[in-house]
Amino acid sequence: MSAAAARPLAALLIAAALILSAVPARAVTLLRDADIEYALAELAAPVLRAAGLSPSQVGIIVVDDNSLNAFIIDTQNIFIHSGLILKLESPEALQAVIAHEAAHITNGHIARRLGNMRSARTAAALGAALAAATGVATGSGDALAGVMLGTQSAAMRNFLAHTRAEESSADISSIRTLVRAGIDPSGALEVQEIFRGQEALSARRQDPYMQTHPLTRDRLRALQGLVAAAGAKAADHPEADYWYARSRAKLSAFLRAPNWTLRRLDRAPSRDIALMSEAVARHRQSDLPRALKAIDAAIALRPRDPFLYDLKGEILLESRRAGPAIQVYSQARQLAPRNAQILAGLGRAQLAAGQYGAALKTLEEARGRDWRDSRVLRDLAVAYAKAGNAGMASEATAQRYALQGRLEDAGIHATRALGLLPRGSAPWRRAQDVLDAAQRAEKNR
Numbered sequence: 001m002s003a004a005a006a007r008p009l010a011a012l013l014i015a016a017a018l019i020l021s022a023v024p025a026r027a028v029t030l031l032r033d034a035d036i037e038y039a040l041a042e043l044a045a046p047v048l049r050a051a052g053l054s055p056s057q058v059g060i061i062v063v064d065d066n067s068l069n070a071f072i073i074d075t076q077n078i079f080i081h082s083g084l085i086l087k088l089e090s091p092e093a094l095q096a097v098i099a100h101e102a103a104h105i106t107n108g109h110i111a112r113r114l115g116n117m118r119s120a121r122t123a124a125a126l127g128a129a130l131a132a133a134t135g136v137a138t139g140s141g142d143a144l145a146g147v148m149l150g151t152q153s154a155a156m157r158n159f160l161a162h163t164r165a166e167e168s169s170a171d172i173s174s175i176r177t178l179v180r181a182g183i184d185p186s187g188a189l190e191v192q193e194i195f196r197g198q199e200a201l202s203a204r205r206q207d208p209y210m211q212t213h214p215l216t217r218d219r220l221r222a223l224q225g226l227v228a229a230a231g232a233k234a235a236d237h238p239e240a241d242y243w244y245a246r247s248r249a250k251l252s253a254f255l256r257a258p259n260w261t262l263r264r265l266d267r268a269p270s271r272d273i274a275l276m277s278e279a280v281a282r283h284r285q286s287d288l289p290r291a292l293k294a295i296d297a298a299i300a301l302r303p304r305d306p307f308l309y310d311l312k313g314e315i316l317l318e319s320r321r322a323g324p325a326i327q328v329y330s331q332a333r334q335l336a337p338r339n340a341q342i343l344a345g346l347g348r349a350q351l352a353a354g355q356y357g358a359a360l361k362t363l364e365e366a367r368g369r370d371w372r373d374s375r376v377l378r379d380l381a382v383a384y385a386k387a388g389n390a391g392m393a394s395e396a397t398a399q400r401y402a403l404q405g406r407l408e409d410a411g412i413h414a415t416r417a418l419g420l421l422p423r424g425s426a427p428w429r430r431a432q433d434v435l436d437a438a439q440r441a442e443k444n445r
């Protein structure tokens with residue numbers, strides 16, 4: 001891992017420290033799944049392109065939260081709550097949510113907010129923190145820490161909230177974007193309908209989406225006008241329909257009770273999606289034979305689909321079948337060699353099988369492609385410890401705690417790493433960054 005890659009982390013750490021000292025935080029859990037992220041990227045790509053953004057530079061990230069919300073805190077990530085994805089009922093509605101967030105990015109709303117926050121004396125610390133977190137100040141750009149540290153706090157909620165003027169400009173841009181992409185813009189109305197009637201509720205009873213994107217009767221009326229005027233005839237998008245259905249089915253199978261999922265298998269839009277859902281539900285019931293039967297039948301229908309092998313690997317590994325899991329994850333890797341989460345799964349299986357050398361190589365490759373995955377950092381620490389490299393184990397642990405906002409623990413492990421690693425090496429510098437941030441956090445307390 002290059003030194004350059006360590007820099008955004010340092011920025012994050014500063015942010016973490018400042019936010020922690022400024023507001024009471026509630027941790028936010030990101031829901032990471034290779035399959036779901038691929039599906040959302042497929043849905044987002046035409047929208048982002050039509051908005052003038054690069055699909056490779058804007059990620060769609062799922063927050064594990066039942067409430068309804070979607071928001072941005074920088075120009076590179078659109079966060080959507082799992083609750084909202086499950087609540088929406090068409091790919092066009094989800095694409096309208098993405099188009100709306102993309103409009104907040106392209107119209108500069110987040111940049112303006114960062115500017116305002118930095119100049120506002122009362123929120124100076126928070127503003128600087130968010131600026132650092134989002135890379136506006138540093139130019140490095142990554143923002144997960146800000147999210148991790150809590151979107152539920154009042155300060156964070158203020159930061160995320162858009163003004164009515166911003167809402168109407170985002171509505172106009174997003175309808176244009178959808179039309180340009182050949183997507184039915186009435187999905188935007190479906191989104192707003194969900195929140196209709198919530199204006200009168202107190203903030204505590206509203207969905208958070210109502211606070212990040214204030215809805216008024218005027219706004220809804222204007223949006224209806226825009227959609228009617230667009231009068232666009234949307235093309236069919238069978239691929240988008242498929243990936244939309246699949247991402248919701250997988251989210252639902254993981255989040256809802258297995259029996260709920262099993263009772264509704266015949267409603268799945270395709271046989272492979274039904275089988276995938278069944279595999280997840282059976283696995284969650286610890287019924288390995290039926291889980292394997294279902295996932296194998298799904299793979300028979302889509303033998304070149306890396307994410308079905310990824311799921312099978314996960315099922316095997318969690319059922320303590322590390323050897324077979326390695327085989328299946330290797331097949332997934334052949335089909336999607338650059339996917340960080342598939343690499344992470346393979347590395348985890350190798351670690352479970354006691355293949356520490358192979359696990360280290362695979363997990364470092366996964367970290368190189370996605371350094372924000374705290375599960376990879378935890379597995380790396382175990383693998384380094386097993387391999388007798390206490391310095392690298394401490395460095396990985398320090399980074400993991402830092403990513404989770406636990407800077408005091410991060411500082412302890414960073415100090416340990418600094419005493420063990422070759423002075424000036426890349427991992428030594430990463431540990432030094434963590435320690436600097438931990439000390440800054442201590443000072444701000």
Ligand SMILES: [Zn+2]
Binds near residue numbers: 104162167170212213
């Ligand atoms: Zn908005």
